[in-house]
Amino acid sequence: MKHWNPTPLSTGCRWLGGLCVALVMAGSGPAHAARIKEIAAIEGVRSNQLTGFGLVVGLDGTGDQTTQMPYTTQGLKNYMEQLGLTLTAASQAQLQMKNVAAVLVTAQLPAFARPGQLLDINVSSLGNAKSLKGGTLIATPLKGADGEVYALAQGNLIVAGAGAAAGGSKVQVNHLSAGRIPDGAQVERSVPTALQEGPTINLSLSASDFQTARKVAQTINNRFGNSIAQALDGRTVQVKAPTSPNERVTFIAEMEELPIENSIAAAKVIINSRTGSIVMNQAVTLGPCAVAHGNLSISVSSTPVISQPNALSGGQTVVGEQAAIDIKQEAGKLIQLPAATQLTDVVKALNSLGATPQDLLAILQAIKSAGALNAELEVI
Known part of the structure; x- marks a missing residue:
C-alpha cells in the first residue's frame, strides 16, 4: 500500500455542444515550479x-x-x-x-x-x-x-x-x-518502516515520466553534489542519504522542498463514454482536416389492425399489427478545421462543429484515425 501525492494542476472548463470539457491549462502560461514532495513520495513511507x-x-x-x-x-x-x-x-x-x-x-x-x-x-x-x-x-x-x-x-x-x-x-x-x-x-502496535535502512532512499514519482525523473535527479545533484541522485527508470529516483537518523530526516526535509519545473506531459485525451465527458491536457494539438457529420434517425411505429369475421361465419376476431418504418438522415455540411497548436484553438475548432456530446466522442476518434489529432486517446 503506497501513498501518492498528486501534482496540483490548474484547470479550466469549456463547453462543447453542451459537453463539459475539463482543460489542463498549465501549458498555456509559464511553467509552474512544484516541490519534490508534491510529485514524489519516499518508498516505504505509507499508511x-x-x-x-x-x-x-x-x-x-x-x-x-x-x-x-x-x-x-x-x-x-x-x-x-x-x-x-x-x-x-x-x-x-x-x-x-x-x-x-x-x-x-x-x-x-x-x-x-x-x-x-x-x-x-x-x-x-x-x-x-x-x-x-x-x-x-x-x-x-x-x-x-x-x-x-x-x-x-x-x-x-x-x-x-x-x-x-x-x-x-x-x-x-x-x-x-x-x-x-x-x-x-x-x-497498540507500530509498523516498522525502512526509512532508516540502507545507504540510499528511493523517490517514487506519482506519474511515470522519464523527463520528470531526470529533472528530479538533476535538481538534487545541483543542490547536494554530483552522483547523489540517479534516475533508475521513469518512476524511481535513487538518492544517497546520511545514515544518522537525525541527519537523514534533515536531508529529506530539505530535499522535498526543492522546486522542480513541471515538464509538459504527453498529449492525451481522456474520453468517458458513460458520462460523455472529455478531458484534454495542454499538449493536445490539431492538424488541418475536414469533418462532415449528419444525424441518422430511424423511427418505427406500429398500428393495431383488427380483422372482424362476417356474422354467422363461425370465424374469430384476429388482432394484428401494421408496422411503418421511417428513415431520416439530416444533411451534414463539410466543415474545415484549421491547424490548432494551442489548446484554446483546439477548443474553438471543435466548438465550430456544433456536435452533440455523444457525436463529439465519435468525431474525435475519427479525427485521430485520420492522423489529424496529435494526442493519445484513452477511453475509460
Missing part, C-alpha cells in the same frame, strides 16, 4: 488500512433484526463470553437485539504511528439496522492485512443525519447507517 468487526449498542430500537442477522447474536454472545458471562441456548433465543447492530469498523494507520496515538474511525452497518444514531461502539480490535491487531476502537458515534417514521410514513435526512468517531481508536 496501512485497518478493519474490524464490532457491535454498536445503546440504540433506540433501531438495531438489527435477530431473525435475519444471526451474526449479530453470535457477536454479542462471543463478547459476553469474554466478560465471563455464558449464555445458554434458551437464553440466547430470548435475546432482543433491537438495540444492537453489527458494524464494520475501518481506520487508516498513518506512517510512523506510535502506540497511544489516536486515530479517527469510520463505522458502517453490516445488517439491517435502521439507524446507528445515539449508539456506542464497544471495544473492537482493528487488524491489518497480516491479521495482527494494530489498534483498539471504542466510543460514541457521530451520525450526521436524522429520521423518523410513523403510520407507514418515513422522513430521513442524510445517511443513518454509517457514522464516524473522531479519535475513536488507539494505536
Whole structure:
C-alpha cells in the first residue's frame, strides 16, 4: 500500500455542444515550479488500512433484526463470553437485539504511528439496522492485512443525519447507517518502516515520466553534489542519504522542498463514454482536416389492425399489427478545421462543429484515425 501525492494542476472548463470539457491549462502560461514532495513520495513511507468487526449498542430500537442477522447474536454472545458471562441456548433465543447492530469498523494507520496515538474511525452497518444514531461502539480490535491487531476502537458515534417514521410514513435526512468517531481508536502496535535502512532512499514519482525523473535527479545533484541522485527508470529516483537518523530526516526535509519545473506531459485525451465527458491536457494539438457529420434517425411505429369475421361465419376476431418504418438522415455540411497548436484553438475548432456530446466522442476518434489529432486517446 503506497501513498501518492498528486501534482496540483490548474484547470479550466469549456463547453462543447453542451459537453463539459475539463482543460489542463498549465501549458498555456509559464511553467509552474512544484516541490519534490508534491510529485514524489519516499518508498516505504505509507499508511496501512485497518478493519474490524464490532457491535454498536445503546440504540433506540433501531438495531438489527435477530431473525435475519444471526451474526449479530453470535457477536454479542462471543463478547459476553469474554466478560465471563455464558449464555445458554434458551437464553440466547430470548435475546432482543433491537438495540444492537453489527458494524464494520475501518481506520487508516498513518506512517510512523506510535502506540497511544489516536486515530479517527469510520463505522458502517453490516445488517439491517435502521439507524446507528445515539449508539456506542464497544471495544473492537482493528487488524491489518497480516491479521495482527494494530489498534483498539471504542466510543460514541457521530451520525450526521436524522429520521423518523410513523403510520407507514418515513422522513430521513442524510445517511443513518454509517457514522464516524473522531479519535475513536488507539494505536497498540507500530509498523516498522525502512526509512532508516540502507545507504540510499528511493523517490517514487506519482506519474511515470522519464523527463520528470531526470529533472528530479538533476535538481538534487545541483543542490547536494554530483552522483547523489540517479534516475533508475521513469518512476524511481535513487538518492544517497546520511545514515544518522537525525541527519537523514534533515536531508529529506530539505530535499522535498526543492522546486522542480513541471515538464509538459504527453498529449492525451481522456474520453468517458458513460458520462460523455472529455478531458484534454495542454499538449493536445490539431492538424488541418475536414469533418462532415449528419444525424441518422430511424423511427418505427406500429398500428393495431383488427380483422372482424362476417356474422354467422363461425370465424374469430384476429388482432394484428401494421408496422411503418421511417428513415431520416439530416444533411451534414463539410466543415474545415484549421491547424490548432494551442489548446484554446483546439477548443474553438471543435466548438465550430456544433456536435452533440455523444457525436463529439465519435468525431474525435475519427479525427485521430485520420492522423489529424496529435494526442493519445484513452477511453475509460
